[in-house]
Amino acid sequence: VSDSTLARTLLIRVDPVPASVVPEESYRRWYDFTGATVIREFKARLPDLLAVDLPDDKRVSLYFESDDGPIRMSFDRRRVSASNPHQLLVNMVGFAAIMTVIAYFYLRNQLRPITRLARAAEAFGRGRHLDYRPAGAVEVRAAGNAFLDMRARIERQIEQRTLMLSGVSHDLRTPLTRLKLGLSMLDDEDREAMEQDVTDMERLIDEFLDFARGATEGKPEPVDPVALVGQIVEDMGRAERAVTLYLAEGEGTVALRKAGIRRAVENLINNAVRYGTRAEVSVLLTDKSLRIRVEDDGPGIPRERREEAVKPFVRLDTARNQNLGSGVGLGLSIATDIARAHGGMLRLGESERLGGLRAEIVIGR
Template sequence: MFFMWLKRYMPRGIYGRAALILLLPVVILQLVVTVIFAQRNYEGVTTQMTTTVLREVALVLDVVADAPSPDDIAPMVTERLAPLMMRATPVPLDEVPRQNSLSWYDYSGRVMIKLFRTRLSGFLSLDLSDPDLVYLFADTDRGPIKISFDRRRISAANPHQLFVYTFTFGFLMTLISFVYLRNQLRPIKRLARAAEAFGRGRHIPYTPAGAVEVRAAGSAFVDMRARIERHIEQRTLMLSGVSHDLRTPLTRMRLSLSMMDDEDTGPLLQDVDDMQRMLDEFLDFSKGTAEGEFEKLDPHVLLETAVAEAQRAGRNVTLLPAEGTGSGTVRLRKVAILRAVDNLISNAVRYGSKAEVSVMLTDKTMRIRVEDDGPGIPEARRHEAVRPFSRLDSARSQNQGGGGVGLGLAIATDIARAHGGVLRLGVSERLGGLRADIVIAR
C-alpha cells in the first residue's frame, strides 16, 4: 500500500527518475554525515570545552564566596582570575532571565545548557543571544550573579565550514554527474522519439548512439522498422498490381455488356459494378496511410469538406455543431483522414437510413464521431469488425447497399493508428445504431 501511494508522486519522465536516482543517495549521505558529525564531533568538542569552562566558573564562584560584600565581587574576580578573562557582577533577582535564550539553530548552545544545568550547582539560566559573549546567571550566597566570557571559549571556531564544504561539493558533483547523465539519456530519448514518430506513420532519421545496450536497442529498432516498411511496400505493390490489372478486363466486360441489348445483362452489369467497387476498396486498403504528408489542418473545415462531398454523392448525412472548448489546428494527413471519414459515412448510410457527423476539439485531443440509426454491432464482435476482410453477416446485412469486402472499418482503424490515435466503436445514444469515434491526441 505504501509503495502504491509513493508511486503516484514519482517522476514520470526518464530525466526526473534519473535525477532522483542520482540525488537521493547524495542527499541521504550528506544527512548521515551531518548527523554523525553533529553527534560525534560537534557535540563532543562542545562538551570538552564546556567542561573546561565549568572548572573556571567554579574558581569564579570560590572568589565570589570569599568576597566580603557584593560590591567587592567584580574587582576581586578581575584581580585574582585575570588570566581567565571572565567578569562577574551581582544582579538583582528580577533581572535574571527566567528562560534560556538562544537561536533555533544553535546546536552547541543546547549542549552547553544541558551541561551547565546538570553540573553547575545554583545554575539559573544562560543567555546566548549575543554571538560574541556568553552570559551565565547563577545563584550564590551573595545573591544572583552574572558571569560573562567569550563565546569562542565554549564553541568550536567556524563550525559551519564542514556543512558548507559538504553541500557545496555535493552540489558541484551532482551538477557534473547530471551533465554526464544527460549525455547518456539523450540517445534513449532520440530512440523514443523515432519509435513514437514511426508509430504515427512518420519516418525521421535515426542513427544508433550511446552506450552499448542503447546502441543494440537502436539497431534492433532500425532493423525492425526496415522490415515493417518492406512488408508494407510489398503488400501495397501486390494489392495495387492485382487491382490495377483487374481493372482492364472489368472495363472491357462493362463496355461489352453495355453494347448488348439483352435484358439479362442488367444483373451482370450489377456484378461488374460490385467487383469494381471491391477493387476500389482493395486499392484504398493497399494505399494504407502513406498518402500525403502531415500538415496542420483545421478539423472543423476538414469535416465540412468530408460531409459536403458525401452529400454531393447522394448520402443522407448531417454535420452537427462543433463540440469542445479547443481551437486551432491538428497535424493530420488530409487525404487519409478524408478517406477514413468517408468510409465511416459510407458504412453508416449503407446499414442505416441516415448518418450524423460531429467533431470535438479540446486542448489535448480531437474526436471525430460518425453515428447511424442502423442495427449496430454487438460489443462482443466489435474487435472482429475492425479486422480486414471481416463481414458480420448477423449484425449488419451485406445485402444492404451492395455489400462490401469488410475493409471500411479496417482502413479507418489503420488511419487512426497511423496518427497515433484509435478507432472506438460503441452505441449511438442519439440514433440507436453504431457510433464510431476516431480519437487522436494533439
C-alpha cells in the same frame, strides 16, 4: 600570583554580583545546540557551579558561590566552543547542492538520447518518419539501433504489400475490361446483372487497394478539418448518398493526411448509408482534440462484437446484415488504421439520435 592577576592573564573577568542577578537555572537560546553541550560539561567538571548563562554567541558567564557572596566569571565563548558550529551543516548543504547540480546535468545528458528515441518511436507510430541517430550510453544506442532495424523492416513489408496488391489489382483490371466489352454485346436482359457483378468486383479491388496503401499515404499538412468534412459531405451528397452535415464547430487547422482522412470518412459514410437509410456527420474541433462522428439509423453493432468489427475481413452477418452489400469487411479497418496513424482512435457506439451505429474518429491535437 593573586587570583585577580591570574584571571586577567587568562582573559577571565571576575565580578561580585548580588544574589538577585544569579539565574535560577542555566540559560541558553533554544536553537543553541552547542550551548547544551557547554552547560553539561561545565556542570560535570565544576560541582560548585550555580548556573551557566549563554546570552549570545560571544560571551559565557559562570556563577559561583564564594565566601564573600556570588561571583560571576565571564570570558569569550570561543575559548570553549567553536565560533561557527554551523559550518559543518553549511558544508554539507553546499556539497549536496553541488552534487545535485552535477547529477542534474549528468542525468539530463543521459536522458536526452532516450527522449529522442521516444519521439522517433512516437512519430513512427503516427506514420511520420523522423530523422534519428542512436546516441548516448551503450544500452541506449543498442535500443536505438534495434528501433531503426524494426522501422526499416516494417516500412519494407508495407512497401512489398502495397506493390503486391497493386500489381494484382492492375492485372485483374485487364480481364475485367474485356468482360465489360463482351457484356456490351449481350442482350440487355442478361447483361445488366453481369455488369453489376463486374462493377462489384472493381469496387472490391479498389477496397483492397485502399487497404494496401494503409494510412501512410502522403505527408501531414495543416488542414481545416471542419471545411474538409463539409466538402466530403457535399461530394457524397452529389454522389446520391443520403448524408447530411449535422454539426460543425471549431476553428483552426490540424496536421492531417488529407487523402487518408477523406478516405476514412468516406468509408464510414458508405457503411452508414449501406446499412441504414440515412447518415449524419458531425465534426467538433477543440483545443485538445478533433472529433469526426458518423451516425446512421441501421441495426448497429452489438457491444460485445465492436472490437471484432474493426478487424480486416470481418463480416458481422447477424449484426449489420452484410448481405445488403458486397463489402469484404475493410471499411472500418481502413478507418481504424488511418485514425491510429494520426495518433487517434476509432470508437464505435450506439447513436442516441438515430438509434444505429455511431462511428467516431478521435484525434488529439
